[in-house]
Amino acid sequence: MDSIGISPCPGERRDAFVTGLGCFRRLPDLDTRISRFQRMASGAVLRADQLIMDAAAGARILTAEELHEVLEHVARAGFDPNARERARGELAGLVWQGQVLRGSTLLPPAERHYVKHVLLRREWPAGTSLEDYLESARQTILNSGSSVFVSAYQGQWQLAVIGESGNWRGPHGNEFIVVEYRVETGHWTTVFQPRDMYTDFIRTAGRERVRWLRRRI
Amino acid sequence: MATTQDLIDFELDILNRALDGVLDLAEAGDEEPDTVRYHEMLVWNSDMSRLKLDLDPAYRRGQMTLEQQERYRVLLARLKDALPLIERLGFAKPQVSLEP
Known part of the structure; x- marks a missing residue:
């Protein structure tokens, strides 16, 4: 700026x-x-983003190769490395990288998600590193057994991937990992393990125009 | 191996912290990016499922210690107080009775 x-x-x-x-x-x-x-x-x-929007709009049905191309793109996208998010009260008092977090502490989204879902909520196994957490998201996206759908939320196109948590299920984890990618930002918006996949994630308020690109659940 | 009491303590802690986070988010208004609000909404959905599927049944079935029962009642009162803010954010409302 x-x-x-x-x-x-x-x-x-x-x-x-x-x-x-x-x-x-x-x-x-x-x-x-x-x-x-x-x-x-x-x-x-970005051809991959255009494919997502075309599929979301029903303008085309993606071939297997195109879906693979899209998912490779999404797997590479990660969280926005330039953004910063406040820890807020929920994470206040936790220790991350030798620092006691305050509500006002600013963290990159990948770190905030990791602290929240791995360190605090223990959705992933003990000992899961930040890189492990991100790798579990990438694996979920690229796993041919995962489900994929596109949808709109407040006018923003998003692509969601749902995969079984398997070995990535922690002591307070759940059956599925979800990863959601927003076309407008070009980055992931969320990686976590919801308690109730349908109620908490797929049928969340405001989600519209759900179109499955691959359904395994 | 975590006991039922350990799990209940954990869930109570998570729900209280989650509510702290939602109150902060409501206070921040439009300062927070939409992507943050979206993520927090999804996780709050999951927390409301924990409340409905895990904590409230444990309370109603008498599986909590006296201390946990008291903590749960305090949580319900906090949720009741926070309902206007939860509604303003457009987040899911608790699907359990907020009366102990």
Whole structure:
């Protein structure tokens, strides 16, 4: 943001910025949207994302090769490495990388998800590292036994993969791992093990236009 | 090997922390990105399933210790107080009676 000459707005909220025209509040998703726009402008966007949107709109049925291409793309996407999320009260007091987390502590999404779902909630086995957690998501996405569907949430296209947790099921884990990817951001939005797959995840409020690309459950 | 009492203690702790997180999220308003709110909504759904499928049956069947019963009643009261915020966020409401 410094490159376009804006800086934090003194005495204002952390997402407010001052420019030559005064103080403005930054949109929460602005960095992500800019990053996404830059990727699209570079031409990198993205055949795989287009395939997802075409499939979601019912404009085409993906071939096995196309679905494989999409899932490889999604497996590579990961969480947004440039974003930061507040730990919030839920994680306050936990220790991560030698630091006692406060509600205001900012973490990359991958780390926040790991602390929440592996360290706090023990959905994955004891000893699961951050890299193990991310690898379990990648394995779920690429496993031909996983189910895949596309849907819309508040107008945003998303692709979800549901796979059996198997050896990745921890002492407080559940039967399935879910990974969800949002086309607009180009990154994962969630990786966790819901208590009740249908109620908690597939049929969640606001999810629309569900279209299965591969169904194993 | 975790005992039933250990599991109940764990679930009570998770649900209380989850509610802390939801209250923070409500306070943050539009500051949090939509992706964060979406993720938290899904996990809250799962927490409400824990409440309905695990904790509440344990309470109603008398499987909790006296201390756990008291913690559970406090949790129900917190949930009841938080209902307006939960509704404002558009999150799932508890599918159990909030009356002990």
